[in-house]
Amino acid sequence: MTPWLGLVVLLGSWSLGDWGAEACTCSPSHPQDSFCNSDIVIRARVVGKKLVKEGPFGTLVYTIKQMKMYRGFTKMPHVQYIHTEASESLCGVKLEVNKYQYLLTGRIYDGKVYTGLCNFVERWDQLTISQRKGLNYRYHLGCNCKIKSCYYLPCFVSSKNECLWTDMLSNFGYPGYQSKHYACIRQKGGYCSWYRGWAPPDKSIINATDP
Incomplete structure (x- = not known):
C-alpha cells in the first residue's frame, strides 16, 4: 500500500x-x-x-x-x-x-x-531507513513546511517554506525517490528544503535515536 x-x-x-x-x-x-x-x-x-x-x-x-x-x-x-x-x-x-x-x-x-x-x-518491513527516521523525528520537524506537488513542468516554489515534490515526474513513478528517502525540513533562515542524511540537520534540537 x-x-x-x-x-x-x-x-x-x-x-x-x-x-x-x-x-x-x-x-x-x-x-x-x-x-x-x-x-x-x-x-x-x-x-x-x-x-x-x-x-x-x-x-x-x-x-x-x-x-x-x-x-x-x-x-x-x-x-x-x-x-x-x-x-x-x-x-x-x-x-x-x-x-x-x-x-x-x-x-x-x-x-x-x-x-x-x-x-x-x-x-x-517495506519502509526505507529514511522513512523510519522520518517517523521518529524528521517529519515532525517539517510539519510547518509545505510540500508542493509538481505534476507538469515548469514547477516553482512560491514561498520559502515550500519544498518542490517531483516524484510524479520521475520515470520510476510514484512513490518515488523523494517519498522514500527525503524529508522537507525547516533550515536556518526559515527556509524549508529537502533533507537526507544519517546525521540530523541540527543535533541540538533532535533526538536522533532510531525508531
Missing part, C-alpha cells in the same frame, strides 16, 4: 442499490504530509478482527498490539482498535492478522481511530 491523502469518488447515484458502483480514489501524498495530517501514527501488529454492522457494507474493527507511537500522545496514548470500511471501494484497508507489523496512520472520530487506503498504511 502506498501513502495517500484522499478523496472518495462516488461513481453513480447515492441510492443504496448503487453502492456497488463506488470506487476509492486517492491523491498522492508524501509520507511527511500523511504524518503531519494524522491524529495517530503508530507501529503495530494486528492480532484480531471482526465485522460490525456500521455503514452500508459494515466496518472492520482490527484489534492491534501497539509497538510504538510516533504521533498522538496527547490525543490517545494507547490504541487498541483500528476501524476501517469493510469495502475497499469505500477505501477500506485489508490487514493481515498475526503476520506483519504495520505502520498505521489515522484520524480520531468520536473516540475511535479510523484509517483507510487514503492514509499512510504500510508493512513496517
